[in-house]
Amino acid sequence: MTMIPNAVEIKDLRRTFKTKAVKSKKELVTALDGADLEIKEGELFGLLGPNGAGKTTIIKILATLLFPTSGKAEVLGYDVMKDAYQIRKNINMVSGGETSGYGILTVNENLWMFSQFYGIPGKIAKKRIKRLLRVMDLEKKADAKVRTLSTGERQKANMIRGFMTDPKLIFLDEPTLGLDVNASRLIRDFIKDWMRSKTGRTVLLTTHYMMEADELCDRVAIIDQGKILACDTPANLKRLVTKESTLKLEIRKVQDISAFQNIKGVKRFTYDHNITAGITKLNFILDDEAIVADIVAEVPKSGSKIVSVEKSEPTLEDVFVTLVGRGLHEN
Amino acid sequence: MEFEDDYPKPSWFRMNYRALWGRAYPRIIGANREPSWVFFETFLPILAVAAYVFIYKAWIPEPTMAELMIGFVIVGGAMTAYWMNVLWSMAAQLYWEKEMGNLELFMVAPVSRMSILGGMALGGMFTSTVRAVSTIIAGVLLFGVSLTVQEPLYLVLIFIFTMLALYGMGMMFASLYMMWGREAWHMSILLTEPIYLASGFWFPLKGFQYMLGQPGFWIGVGASLIPITLGLDGMRQCLFGTEMGFFPLWLELAVLIALTGLFIFLARLALAKMEELGKKEGRLTLRWQ
Numbered sequence: 001m002t003m004i005p006n007a008v009e010i011k012d013l014r015r016t017f018k019t020k021a022v023k024s025k026k027e028l029v030t031a032l033d034g035a036d037l038e039i040k041e042g043e044l045f046g047l048l049g050p051n052g053a054g055k056t057t058i059i060k061i062l063a064t065l066l067f068p069t070s071g072k073a074e075v076l077g078y079d080v081m082k083d084a085y086q087i088r089k090n091i092n093m094v095s096g097g098e099t100s101g102y103g104i105l106t107v108n109e110n111l112w113m114f115s116q117f118y119g120i121p122g123k124i125a126k127k128r129i130k131r132l133l134r135v136m137d138l139e140k141k142a143d144a145k146v147r148t149l150s151t152g153e154r155q156k157a158n159m160i161r162g163f164m165t166d167p168k169l170i171f172l173d174e175p176t177l178g179l180d181v182n183a184s185r186l187i188r189d190f191i192k193d194w195m196r197s198k199t200g201r202t203v204l205l206t207t208h209y210m211m212e213a214d215e216l217c218d219r220v221a222i223i224d225q226g227k228i229l230a231c232d233t234p235a236n237l238k239r240l241v242t243k244e245s246t247l248k249l250e251i252r253k254v255q256d257i258s259a260f261q262n263i264k265g266v267k268r269f270t271y272d273h274n275i276t277a278g279i280t281k282l283n284f285i286l287d288d289e290a291i292v293a294d295i296v297a298e299v300p301k302s303g304s305k306i307v308s309v310e311k312s313e314p315t316l317e318d319v320f321v322t323l324v325g326r327g328l329h330e331n
Numbered sequence: 332m333e334f335e336d337d338y339p340k341p342s343w344f345r346m347n348y349r350a351l352w353g354r355a356y357p358r359i360i361g362a363n364r365e366p367s368w369v370f371f372e373t374f375l376p377i378l379a380v381a382a383y384v385f386i387y388k389a390w391i392p393e394p395t396m397a398e399l400m401i402g403f404v405i406v407g408g409a410m411t412a413y414w415m416n417v418l419w420s421m422a423a424q425l426y427w428e429k430e431m432g433n434l435e436l437f438m439v440a441p442v443s444r445m446s447i448l449g450g451m452a453l454g455g456m457f458t459s460t461v462r463a464v465s466t467i468i469a470g471v472l473l474f475g476v477s478l479t480v481q482e483p484l485y486l487v488l489i490f491i492f493t494m495l496a497l498y499g500m501g502m503m504f505a506s507l508y509m510m511w512g513r514e515a516w517h518m519s520i521l522l523t524e525p526i527y528l529a530s531g532f533w534f535p536l537k538g539f540q541y542m543l544g545q546p547g548f549w550i551g552v553g554a555s556l557i558p559i560t561l562g563l564d565g566m567r568q569c570l571f572g573t574e575m576g577f578f579p580l581w582l583e584l585a586v587l588i589a590l591t592g593l594f595i596f597l598a599r600l601a602l603a604k605m606e607e608l609g610k611k612e613g614r615l616t617l618r619w620q
């Protein structure tokens with residue numbers, strides 16, 4: 001087995017800020033309080049945490065924009081303190097609500113300008129921008145001045161800015177902040193497609209939408225008050241809360257239900273016939289959600305048809321509540 | 332999404348050359364997109380110059396002397412454009428880029444920050460040149476100034492090194508402004524008027540010497556630290572003869588070359604210091620992102 005190298009490695013990372021509080025008394029704010037994290041190359045990794053948890057601080061340190069107060073941070077094998085230039089060649093960064101660029105320039109011109117900071121030859125840059133504009137459904141705004149764009153359009157343009165340089169590792173700080181359902185969907189689909197179409201690409205995104213983390217990420221770290229509380233696949237994290245997952249199935253014209261009982265991995269199985277409607281409700285508790293497929297495959301074999309499937313599972317929100325003792329969006 | 336357009340890794344020089352032009356571009360394009368800009372950049376400076384022209388015409392009885400002084404004022408007025416641009420635009424540039432959210436993107440880009448700052452300078456030079464040229468044209472057409480280039484090689488070299496030294500100074504200012512913030516900056520803005528006077532925008536640098544003797548000479552020497560001072564004096568010598576020159580041309584060129592080296596060195600230093608301080612104190616980026 002070959003070892004997959006780390007895209008990001010953080011050890012006991014701390015960062016404090018001096019702030020001028022009331023009456024210029026200096027106060028120390030702790031943004032990161034000994035965070036540890038490892039992200040493999042090729043991972044779509046999510047940092048999930050409430051406001052002020054330290055998500056952006058981590059990203060800024062990794063993007064070489066901020067020194068840690070202490071601890072170690074490496075990106076693609078390079079130290080953020082010593083080898084910032086090597087890191088910058090391979091990364092890019094997009095933040096939600098970002099207002100970069102010059103209002104007087106068009107979307108096309110702004111993107112072209114940023115491409116030049118990465119030394120992309122003019123023609124190639126223009127081709128990439130054109131293609132990404134199409135993918136992001138922003139073609140019609142290509143020649144619009146940046147200052148006339150809506151929030152969603154702006155964010156799409158920012159995404160193009162980040163991805164056009166073909167970064168090995170990209171930091172997305174709340175990429176869907178303030179976007180409507182369609183725009184969020186498009187951006188999430190883009191990120192998924194980005195990861196699928198070439199191996200070795202890494203994405204580190206932050207979010208406080210637990211659905212987003214769940215849907216997108218290979219692994220998620222839950223962060224609160226500058227500490228990483230847990231880090232695993234969304235499925236495993238949820239298993240921290242309940243060890244099992246449950247499945248509710250409604251089927252019609254059932255003949256023999258004993259077959260379901262014998263499927264490997266079914267921990268518990270209950271059923272309820274509704275004779276007048278001709279529907280049987282089955283309840284499973286499973287060791288592993290992968291077994292859902294086996295169960296669904298069993299239905300036609302027993303000569304019946306599926307009316308509805310409902311998988312009830314704990315959410316990442318539940319995980320967060322269990323770990324922190326409060327909800328993701330409560331203070 | 333995969334890009335099938337692999338290109339050879341650009342050399343360090345090419346990368347930075349592209350970055351330089353990339354950053355100069357918005358200035359050059361933007362300037363042409365704001366119609367009001369042309370008015371402010373050409374008409375208003377000509378008004379300021381015109382005021383001096385009329386004063387000199389009225390006060391200096393000897394026509395050849397008056398004509399010479401008017402010529403001096405035209406060149407001074409033209410070069411003001413660059414000085415103002417450095418002081419008001421270049422100096423605050425990084426500060427505004429931060430406010431706009433661009434600074435952090437410049438900082439994560441794999442190019443020298445000096446090229447990006449250099450791009451800002453280049454863009455500034457471009458817009459200021461429009462203003463400078465329009466002042467010269469107005470001088471020739473409206474006020475009948477005749478320019479005869481007597482030292483073409485010196486003229487070109489002195490102009491180039493004046494620009495390099497001046498914008499080097501502007502690049503240095505940009506980082507200092509970021510570090511010290513606007514408040515500290517206001518203090519130094521207070522000093523600009525005296526500097527303006529001492530640099531001889533509206534009369535020859537040697538004028539101090541005529542009026543004040545030895546102390547006047549030292550005012551001129553002090554003012555020579557600002558690159559525009561000797562640049563202006565040198566260009567005037569090339570255009571109107573060397574009698575009124577402060578130093579010989581070769582010396583002025585040598586000082587300007589030295590100032591270029593000095594200010595570009597200091598600009599790099601200030602930029603590196605600003606970046607380090609910014610990373611330490613968390614001031615490179617906007618807080619609310």
Ligand SMILES: Nc1ncnc2c1ncn2[C@@H]1O[C@H](COP(=O)(O)OP(=O)(O)OP(=O)(O)O)[C@@H](O)[C@H]1O
Pocket residue numbers: 017018019029030031049050051052053054055056057058208612613614618620
């Ligand atoms: N430059 C700064 N100066 C002072 N305090 C800061 C600075 N940057 C961050 N902080 C503080 O550090 C803590 C962590 O901030 P950070 O921006 O990393 O949180 P976050 O997880 O990104 O939150 P959000 O979801 O609101 O974006 C906060 O308490 C914040 O106020």
Ligand SMILES: [Mg+2]
Pocket residue numbers: 055056057173620
């Ligand atoms: Mg944040």
